[in-house]
Amino acid sequence: MDYFVNKDSIVRKIWGQTDTILFIFAGSSAEFALNKAVDWLYFT
Known part of the structure; x- marks a missing residue:
């Protein structure tokens, strides 16, 4: 098998x-937990 x-x-x-x-x-x-701009990702 080839790599x-x-x-x-x-x-x-x-x-x-x-x-x-x-x-x-x-x-x-850690970046995800500190950045509040991506809170919408918690609900998807």
């Missing part, structure tokens, strides 16, 4: 680490 991204690709290096994924998820969750 979607090359083995030595920068995309695989960034998204292949669990810490990076959790850091991005935590940052976006």
Whole structure:
């Protein structure tokens, strides 16, 4: 089976680490919680 991204690709290096994924998820969750302009997303 062929890889979607090359083995030595920068995309695989960034998204292949669990810490990076959790850091991005935590940052976006905090931004979503602090930004009152997106309150309508809670109700959809």
